[in-house]
Amino acid sequence: MHTIPREKLPAFLEYLSKGGELIVPAKKDGLSFFKSYEKGDRLYLEKGNTDYSAKQFFFPYKEVLYHYDKEGNFENAQEPRERILFGIRPCDLHALAVTDMFFSDEPADPHYLERRKRTTLIAIDCTTPGKNCFCDSLGKRDPIGHDLLLIPEKKFFYASAGSEKGKKLLEDSGLFEKTSESPSIKKIPCKKKASPVDSSRVKWEKWGKLCFACAACTSVCPTCTCFDIEDEIQLKGGKTERQRTWASCFTKDFTSVAGGHSFRSARPEMLKQFVNHKFPYFKEKFGVTMCVGCGRCVTACTAKIDISKMISGK
Amino acid sequence: MEDPYLPKKVKILKIMQETSDIKTFVVESVLPEHSPGQFVELTVFGVGEAPISISSSYPAMVLTVKKIGSVTNALFELKEGDYVGVRGPYGRGWPMKELKRRNAILICGGVGLPPLRPIIYSRLLDKDSGSTLLCYGARTPDDMAYRGELEKLAKQGISINTTVDTCPMGWKGNVGVVTCIMDRAIKKDENAVCMMCGPPVMMKFASKMLLDKGFTKDQIYISLERMMKCGVGKCGHCMAGGKYVCKDGPVFRLDELEKLPERML
Structure with missing residues (x-):
């Protein structure tokens, strides 16, 4: 175990930013999110989670997969770069673990995996959950898959490496000290609890009637990865961009085929697909639930639908 | 790592008008071996991609298409000798x-x-x-x-x-x-x-x-027909009852379909 005093954090961030684009959690206009680090940024590190996850840095809202010319010659559009993601919480580490499994499943998705491979994860342990969190009910409270973990204490952070990359950061930055002590801080349990019941016992009609199908949940969800692939002709140069953008199972177009027929247009059915995908469907294939209990969809829901209650059969 | 979304460019060798809104396109066969009931994702350059079932046995690559969406409308404007993009073959075909x-x-x-x-x-x-x-x-x-x-x-x-x-x-x-x-x-x-x-x-x-x-x-x-943007079980559009129609199907046995927790027909 190592430690770093809080006042040395800016120096550590400065050090990290030399290794690539540094992404940090910040708060602006009452909303917390991840952004590219600028000197003087006030970091949002404690008290619950960020309102927006770091999903967009691995699976952007809109990305250009390829450019191609009139003759149909494709060129890869991705420019891989090194990134350091600082301040990611354990639930979002679990979310990355889930999306890693999904995108690594054959045939693997090189666009996502390339970004993942080039990102160093510096996590911060979560001591105080937000009001809608229920990660501990789903067993997603303990950090996984990080390169370095910071555990907050009043005046300093404990630091432990989770990979060779993390070990190197501890040693090479010259800002950490070895310690034989171990963290004393207590993790406050989540207020919300969830105990998933069989899909047949979930009250789809009751919750589905409330749903506006606004798709806020799927856009804040750190594990929602459905997408569209669309071509857009560029006005200059005669090139076309093949773009990938986020899609939501709460839109009628999501399941509509040429000719206009939509296979899923009733809201209870959309909700059922969303929730069943997060729980039984994903678990059957990958052994874990896709939902990490981050509670963002509960916070974002315009109809006050609470997934922790819904999946518990309430 | 191979990129599953990247199409291959192929020449349209022959076009046959079947009906007023159905045409058959014979294209160069460059994809791996396909079996009856599988499909490809077809690109019309500058327009986009659409899933199209293969209507021939391997090694021929024949696509019989109905003019119904934006991609197929653009496809109908193409002539013999023009190029399109294909990737696949995808899915589980007939038994x-x-x-x-x-x-x-x-x-x-x-x-x-x-x-x-x-x-x-x-x-x-x-x-x-x-x-x-x-x-x-x-x-x-x-x-x-x-x-x-x-x-x-x-x-x-x-x-x-x-x-x-x-x-x-x-x-x-x-x-x-x-x-x-x-x-x-x-x-x-x-x-x-x-x-x-x-x-x-x-x-x-x-x-x-x-x-x-x-x-x-x-x-x-x-x-089954579903919207399929990727063909490889990633985009999520075709997911129904926990199955990816593009990867686990599109062909299903009736008793398999009836066991799924969503109405499929």
Whole structure:
């Protein structure tokens, strides 16, 4: 175990930013999110989670997969770069673990995996959950898959490496000290609890009637990865961009085929697909639930639908 | 790492007009081996991609397409010698192993015939195969794809039964939905495999009729249509009842479909 005093954090961030684009959690206009680090940024590190996850840095809202010319010659559009993601919480580490499994499943998705491979994860342990969190009910409270973990204490952070990359950061930055002590801080349990019941016992009609199908949940969800692939002709140069953008199972177009027929247009059915995908469907294939209990969809829901209650059969 | 979304550029070798809104495109065959019932993602450059079923046996790459969306509308403007993009083949096709030495009953409506077409040709090549019966419904006689070809196939021993929804004066064939001709043409057969592709409502009633005739659910295979953006089980659009129609299907056995927690037809 190592430690770093809080006042040395800016120096550590400065050090990290030399290794690539540094992404940090910040708060602006009452909303917390991840952004590219600028000197003087006030970091949002404690008290619950960020309102927006770091999903967009691995699976952007809109990305250009390829450019191609009139003759149909494709060129890869991705420019891989090194990134350091600082301040990611354990639930979002679990979310990355889930999306890693999904995108690594054959045939693997090189666009996502390339970004993942080039990102160093510096996590911060979560001591105080937000009001809608229920990660501990789903067993997603303990950090996984990080390169370095910071555990907050009043005046300093404990630091432990989770990979060779993390070990190197501890040693090479010259800002950490070895310690034989171990963290004393207590993790406050989540207020919300969830105990998933069989899909047949979930009250789809009751919750589905409330749903506006606004798709806020799927856009804040750190594990929602459905997408569209669309071509857009560029006005200059005669090139076309093949773009990938986020899609939501709460839109009628999501399941509509040429000719206009939509296979899923009733809201209870959309909700059922969303929730069943997060729980039984994903678990059957990958052994874990896709939902990490981050509670963002509960916070974002315009109809006050609470997934922790819904999946518990309430 | 191979990029599953990257298409290969192929030349259109031949175009045949089947009906006013159906054309058959023969394109260069550059993709790995495909089996009956699989599909490709087809790119029209500058427009986009759409899933299209393969209507030929390997190694030929034949795509019979109905002009219905933005990609297929643009495809209809192309000429022989032009290029398109293809990737695939994708999906689980018809149960060809299961079909050996058994009778095949093919039921389709409209543009549901193309994905069944390679089954017919594989049956002609296989001397040990049982009988092959086709029930095909189209809107009008002019909307029938492969009309000349069907006549030739009838002479080669394939039982061809066709019907139309509406017809002009002087039409001597059947009129009515496909279940009408099924009722007359199909008899209970324990040694048959039934395969169908068409509008969901047609497949719903056709499978009900087969069950009423005494066929069992494990004798009935259905090819589902869904929106498929990626073809490789990633984009999520085709997911239904926990299955990716593009990867786990598009062909499913009726009893498999009925076990899923979502209505599939």
